[in-house]
Amino acid sequence: MTANEATLTSLAGASAQGDKRAYRDLLRAVVPLLTGYFSRRLQYNSEVDDLVQDTLIAVHRRFDSYDTGRPFGPWLFAVARHKLLDHFRRRRPHVPLADIAEIAADVSFDEATGARLDIEAALDRLNDKQAQSIRLTRIDGLTVAEAANAQGVSESDVKVSVHRGLKALMRMIEVK
Amino acid sequence: MTHDELVAQLAAEGAIRHRMPLRMQVLSAATIGMLFVLAIVLLWGVRPDFSAAWLTGMFWIKLAYGILIATVAILACILLMRPEANPPRFLLLAGAPFAALAVLAVREWNSLPSGAAHAAWLGETWATCPWTIAALALIPMAALFRTARRMAPTHYGLTGSSIGLASGAIAAALYALHCPESSATFVLTWYTAGIAISTALGGLFARKIIAW
Numbered sequence: 001m002t003a004n005e006a007t008l009t010s011l012a013g014a015s016a017q018g019d020k021r022a023y024r025d026l027l028r029a030v031v032p033l034l035t036g037y038f039s040r041r042l043q044y045n046s047e048v049d050d051l052v053q054d055t056l057i058a059v060h061r062r063f064d065s066y067d068t069g070r071p072f073g074p075w076l077f078a079v080a081r082h083k084l085l086d087h088f089r090r091r092r093p094h095v096p097l098a099d100i101a102e103i104a105a106d107v108s109f110d111e112a113t114g115a116r117l118d119i120e121a122a123l124d125r126l127n128d129k130q131a132q133s134i135r136l137t138r139i140d141g142l143t144v145a146e147a148a149n150a151q152g153v154s155e156s157d158v159k160v161s162v163h164r165g166l167k168a169l170m171r172m173i174e175v176k
Numbered sequence: 177m178t179h180d181e182l183v184a185q186l187a188a189e190g191a192i193r194h195r196m197p198l199r200m201q202v203l204s205a206a207t208i209g210m211l212f213v214l215a216i217v218l219l220w221g222v223r224p225d226f227s228a229a230w231l232t233g234m235f236w237i238k239l240a241y242g243i244l245i246a247t248v249a250i251l252a253c254i255l256l257m258r259p260e261a262n263p264p265r266f267l268l269l270a271g272a273p274f275a276a277l278a279v280l281a282v283r284e285w286n287s288l289p290s291g292a293a294h295a296a297w298l299g300e301t302w303a304t305c306p307w308t309i310a311a312l313a314l315i316p317m318a319a320l321f322r323t324a325r326r327m328a329p330t331h332y333g334l335t336g337s338s339i340g341l342a343s344g345a346i347a348a349a350l351y352a353l354h355c356p357e358s359s360a361t362f363v364l365t366w367y368t369a370g371i372a373i374s375t376a377l378g379g380l381f382a383r384k385i386i387a388w
C-alpha cells in the first residue's frame with residue numbers, strides 16, 4: 001500500500017509542529033518508498049539497505065530544510081537522489097562530479113511513484129541490465145560514463161543495453 | 177540495525193525543527209551579519225563628508241548597488257537551501273545593477289579629461305577597498321554558512337557562491353557609509369572586485385563547509 005502525496009505532506013506538516021506520532025508514521029511510510037527507489041537503481045541488497053538507512057538519517061537530520069508549504073515527495077526524493085549520487089561518487093573518487101548531469105528536480109511525487117509505475121511496469125519486463133541502464137541514463141540523468149561506473153561495466157555495454165532496451169520498449173508499446 | 181529499529185530510534189528523538197521557517201532562518205542570519213558589519217563600519221566612523229555626501233545621488237547609488245545585489249543573492253540562497261531546488265535563473269538579475277552602474281561609469285569616464293578620469297577611477301583607496309569589503313563580508317558569510325550547514329543544499333558551489341555574493345554585497349552596501357569615494361568607475365571596479373572575491377571564496381569553500 002503506497003501512501004499518497006497528500007497523506008505524507010500532512011504527516012510531515014504535523015511532524016514539523018512537534019507531533020511525535022505523526023513523525024513516526026512518516027518515517028515508517030518513507031522506508032518502502034526509499035527501498036523501491038534505491039532497489040531500482042542499485043545492484044546489491046546490502047547497498048540498498050545502506051542507502052535506505054543513510055537517507056533515513058539524512059531525512060531526520062535535515063528535516064528543517066523541508067518547507068511545510070510544499071509537497072513532501074519532491075523533498076524526500078531530492079534527499080534520496082543526493083545520497084545516491086554521493087554513493088556513486090564515493091565508489092570511484094576520481095570521476096569528475098561535473099560529468100554527473102542533474103536531472104530536473106521538479107519530479108512530482110506522482111511522477112516519482114504513481115505515473116512512473118507505468119514506466120516501471122514496462123521496464124520490469126526488460127532484463128535487469130537494460131532496465132537499470134535506462135533508469136540511470138534516462139530517468140536519473142547520469143552520463144554514460146557514470147552509469148557504466150555504477151554498474152561496473154564498459155560504456156559501450158551501457159549504450160548497447162540502453163539501445164536494445166528502448167527498442168524492446170517500443171515494440172511493447174506498438175504491440176499494445 | 178534493522179530499518180524498524182532505526183525508525184524507532186529516530187522517531188523517539190522526534191523531528192528536529194527550528195522555531196523559524198527556512199526563509200526566516202536565512203533572513204535572520206543575513207540580518208545578524210549585516211548588524212555586525214554595520215557596527216564595525218560605525219566604529220570606523222562614517223565618511224568625513226557624510227552630512228554633504230548623503231544628499232548626493234552617488235551616495236545612494238553606492239548603497240543601492242550593494243542592496244540590490246544582496247536582495248537577489250539572498251533570495252537565491254533561500255531557494256538553494258532546499259534539496260529539490262533547481263539552480264535559479266533569476267540569479268542572473270544580480271548582474272543588472274552592475275550593467276546599470278556600468279552605464280553611469282562610462283558616462284563619467286567620457287565626461288572627464290583623461291587625467292581626471294584616471295584619478296577618479298583609482299581614488300584614494302583603490303588598493304584597500306576590495307579587501308576591506310571582502311573581509312567585512314566574512315561576517316555575514318559565517319552566519320549564512322552556519323544556517324546552510326543545518327539545511328540540505330544540493331548544489332554546493334552555487335549555494336556557496338550565492339552566500340558569498342550576498343555577503344559581499346551586504347558588506348559593500350554598508351562600507352559605502354564609510355568610504356569617501358564618489359566615482360562611478362571606482363565603485364564599478366573596486367566594490368565589484370570585493371564582491372567578486374567574497375563570491376569566489378564562498379564557492380571555493382562551499383563543499384568543505386556544507387557538504388552532507
